[in-house]
Amino acid sequence: xxxxxxxxxxxxxxxxxxxxxxxxxxxxxxxxxxxxxxxxxxxxxxxxxxxxxxxxxxxxxxxxxxxxxxxxxxxxxxxxxxxxxxxxxxxxxxxxxxxxxxxxxxxxxxxxxxxxxxxxxxxxxxxxxxxxxxxxxxxxxxxxxxxxxxxxxxxxxxxxxxxxxxxxxxxxxxxxxxxxxxxxxxxxxxxxxxxxxxxxxxxxxxxxxxxxxx
Numbered sequence: 001x002x003x004x005x006x007x008x009x010x011x012x013x014x015x016x017x018x019x020x021x022x023x024x025x026x027x028x029x030x031x032x033x034x035x036x037x038x039x040x041x042x043x044x045x046x047x048x049x050x051x052x053x054x055x056x057x058x059x060x061x062x063x064x065x066x067x068x069x070x071x072x073x074x075x076x077x078x079x080x081x082x083x084x085x086x087x088x089x090x091x092x093x094x095x096x097x098x099x100x101x102x103x104x105x106x107x108x109x110x111x112x113x114x115x116x117x118x119x120x121x122x123x124x125x126x127x128x129x130x131x132x133x134x135x136x137x138x139x140x141x142x143x144x145x146x147x148x149x150x151x152x153x154x155x156x157x158x159x160x161x162x163x164x165x166x167x168x169x170x171x172x173x174x175x176x177x178x179x180x181x182x183x184x185x186x187x188x189x190x191x192x193x194x195x196x197x198x199x200x201x202x203x204x205x206x207x208x209x210x211x212x213x214x
Contacts, residue, residue, distance in 0.1 A: 029067050032057055033081060036074045041120055045075060045128035075129055076137055078122075083141055090152045100156030101207060107152070108199050111178050115195045118185035127183070146171050153206070162206050170205055 022030065035056050039048045048071050054064050068074045088110065093103045114120065130138050149171040156162030177198060181190060 025067075028059070028063075029077075032059070032064065032067055032074060033078050036071075037078055037122070040075060040078070040122055040125040045071070045125040046132060072129075072133055072135075075125070076135070079126075079137055079141060082122075083144055088145075088148060090148050090155075094151065094155050100152065100159050100161040103152060104156065104162075104203075104206065108202060111174075112195060112199045115178065115181045115185065115190070115198070116192055118182070118190075121182045121186050123179065123183035124186050142175070145175055149174055156206070161208065163208055165206060170202075173205070174202060 032053065036048070036053055039052055039056055043052075050061070050064060050071060053059075053071070053074065054061055057064065068077070088107055090103055090107075126138065129135075150167055153162060153165065153167045153170060157164060157167075181195065181198065184190065
């Protein structure tokens with residue numbers, strides 16, 4: 001495998017956040033996950049080996065295996081960490097009583113940013129993982145995603161900030177359009193204008209007329 005540039009390690013949309021002080025072991029584990037994400041993004045899931053991870057991280061075989069026993073375990077740890085993304089968690093902001101419109105805008109800004117950067121997409125790796133491994137992790141992540149978005153839409157409707165919508169329909173639109181764009185943009189270019197129109201359509205579907213300006 002061609003040597004990759006890990007200088008992007010820790011920059012936008014690469015590093016997995018982990019708040020608070022970390023031990024040396026935790027920092028090493030985080031480094032493995034972060035740099036492995038670069039590998040999975042560039043090469044997919046099937047082509048990455050533990051040898052590749054050793055070379056990219058600079059760890060010995062023993063050092064790597066003291067944290068993870070396989071590429072699969074690294075990838076699954078990455079999926080779990082990404083699922084903890086606080087911007088798409090919503091629960092803390094809802095508990096604090098923040099504006100549903102602002103919570104949604106923050107989430108849409110993140111989705112738009114990610115859709116505009118196919119070079120950071122894990123979509124192809126996810127497809128390869130799902131086809132290669134006997135695991136329900138993707139179904140579990142999808143269920144969690146639906147639960148989060150359902151919670152936000154219910155919250156916004158209760159506060160009269162969102163339109164009265166068919167929640168399941170809107171949740172499916174958000175999740176599957178987003179993932180579709182992320183996957184397709186790895187194959188063909190998708191313009192910023194197209195992505196912007198997708199985000200604006202979500203706004204139109206969910207927000208009341210006086211809640212957005214575009």
